[in-house]
Amino acid sequence: MAISVRKLTLPELVVIQPKRFGDARGYFEETWSRRDLQGVGIAVDFVQDNHSLSEAKGTLRGLHFQTPPSAQDKLVRCTNGAIFDVAVDIRRGSPTYGAWAGVELSAQTGEQLFVPKGFAHGFVTLEPHTEVQYKCSDYYDPACDRSISWDSLNIDWPLSTATVISAKDAVAPAFDAFVSPFTFGPDQ
Ligand SMILES: Cc1cn([C@H]2C[C@H](O)[C@@H](COP(=O)(O)OP(=O)(O)O[C@H]3O[C@@H](C)C(=O)[C@@H](O)[C@H]3O)O2)c(=O)[nH]c1=O
Secondary structure, three states: OOEEEEEOOOOOOEEEEEOEEEEOOEEEEOOOOHHHHHHOOOOOOOOEEEEEEEOOOOEEEEEEEEOOOOOOOEEEEEEEOEEEEEEEEOOOOOOOOOOEEEEEEEOOOOOEEEEOOOEEEEEEEOOOOEEEEEEEOOOOOHHHEEEOOOOOOOOOOOOOOOOEOOHHHHOOOOHHHOOOOOOOOOOO
16 A cells, blocks of 8 residues: 555544655655555545645635535645645534644645545645645535634634635634534435
8 A cells, every 4th residue: 555644633634645756856656546545444436626826825725615415525735835734523413523633734745634524624825836736525516615714713723924815715604603504424
């Protein structure tokens, strides 16, 4: 198997380290292998790949999720620069409902974060010109797209510069005002 894994404090959030084969040219790695992920218990059919560029350090995107029936598992990696990547448990009735965990992902390390359905996701860029790419297990569905305010959960964002956010994220409801009516079962 060409990956190693570790779990964050919320064990549903799995950090994946693909094996890098370095040589005089640079390196080679498999960035996604269905077989390897299945081997560590992550059996997901991804259907869409996303790529975002954030020009400024301190750009914050999130916290986002799609509701059933379009809920998404995501496999997130940073391909230029670095991010602090965060996920929040929004599964109604979960013992860790409202809890968050985060990890730094960078192009340098190549670590990836698996974020399952039932978690809101967001990140802040730690460097300029940061690119993030992620696989999603369902298609973009604007009718199911939701945001929760990034600063309503005491998340320890490592912000050292002014935060750049979208107009949508600037008016996102606070987590306290957000009562999740959603259950996120394996079939959503
Ligand atoms: C997410 C998404 C957006 N779009 C469009 C809608 C909009 O016009 C434009 C920008 O969308 P947003 O402002 O929502 O982009 P962004 O703030 O980068 O949204 C993303 O944030 C991270 C944290 C996630 O976890 C993703 O799932 C997604 O919600 O791109 C798509 O066409 N397909 C997509 O899958």
